[in-house]
Amino acid sequence: MQNRINLIALKSILHKEVHRFMRIWVQTLVPPAITISLYFIIFGSLIGSRIGQMGGFDYMTFIVPGLIMMSVITNSYSNVASSFFSAKWQRNVEEMLVAPVPNWVIVAGYVGGGMARGMLVGLIVTIIAMFFTDIQIHNIWVILITVSLTAAVFSLGGLINAVFAGSFDDISIIPTFVLTPLTYLGGVFYSLSLLPEFWQGVSKLNPIVYMVSAFRYGFLGYQDVSLTTSFIVIGIFIVSLYAIAMTLISKGIGLRS
């Protein structure tokens, strides 16, 4: 009985979250499509044609998986951060807090919503990429598993950010000062093998390197770090961030007085 109630509650949160980003699609789906198209035109067609090969592939083909992953990361994170913070700000998060919804359902509902937006944007970007290059698929399962797990990691990150945020400024600080630099330095635009050994080591402290590497492997069969290591790192992040998110929601940090 309780399982059925939890399932309906989870579907309600998911429904609400998906409806939210679909209702404001001009703000949520169009901008990443435009941004990524510009990346394809500038870095792929204009500059990329002068770069030549990267990792044995032409530059445009090489950066496509990274750019898809970049849009998945940004959108899954910002979806949960802005939606959950907005629910806190308008106090409609109380609708869930007064209801018999277990905390894991709240976390799963918001993370599911963030994953849905991240992956939908990823799909849109993939379709746009098909206008610029031929998309190769080396292993579809690696692609699907990596994109799902990465979207989950950053949805959890967005949720934690929203719990601590006290203003709308607070939900843009992490994407601007942490996510963007880590993504740019995460092997989206270059192969780690181009870096000196020391900087290759430093780069491996960046979790996005593992996600981009696994995702690129799914498309091209090319990887900067082994697939096993990538999945272990992503798994550790999911478990850790989920534990943090659950603790915060259970204690009512920023939610209950």
Add this chain to the structure above:
Amino acid sequence: MQPALEITGLEKIYKGGFKALKGIDLQVNQGDFFALLGPNGAGKSTTIGVITSLVNKTAGNVKVFGHSIDNELEAAKSHIGLVPQEFNFNQFESLTRILVNQAGYYGVPRDLAHERAEKYLKQLDLWEKRDDAARMLSGGMKRRLMIARALMHQPKMLILDEPTAGVDIELRRSMWEFLTQINEQGITIILTTHYLEEAEMLCRHIAIIDSGEIVQNTSMKALLATLDIETFVLDIGQKPDSLSLAVTHRLLDEHTLEVEVSKSESLNGVFAQLSEQGVEVKSMRNKSNRLEELFVRLVNNNDGAK
């Protein structure tokens, strides 16, 4: 019969050391229409916050229909419908979506939730606005939307924190009628309000909370019976040159006289004395609501006792 709500020794100390609740005990019986009154900052909303798990308690026990919020929180929550003081819905969502999603959080399937949404939106005169964003509603409509939302999972107990604040009198009366109807259907209602007339008219039991303590907890009838003096305001034709009455009185202006009459005295006697002195009484009204007089007295006594 098991009480709808049982609170024992409830304490709440906020960060910074402010003691909002100082060990309150309270019981609300099933089917009751219960008023929880108190001045601003007395602890009413904190009490409601603890019952509905929006505020973490410091000490004490709360049971809702026998379910403790400490170890059966989800069962306890499923019996409560909350109409909070502040608007707390997504202003950009449509009314129907707000109601259907809320029902979903309580495990109500979507088809059934749509049926209930239609029922309550119609009952509360919001059906025409069902597809509008909530921010487009007037203040009174927003209050009614929150009542509809609180009823979507058909709770056994409805808690309303100042539901008629800022609502015009006509609308307030229609809300009273609606609340009376649902109480008659067996739903226990706990109401906080600053309109004491509202509490007197609707509620059968009352608790007055002041500075985190319950200073009165009794039936409305018993409380009103303790009021031994009533103040009347008389509109008089003309001011007498001199006036002598056996009861305490004051001339407020040339045409307004205020008299205090105790239960042992008769209004006939006051009228007779006025008539003898040639004072014509054109109309008469209570100076204030009876409950209001008691409320002020109880709160003042509590303040004096500190």
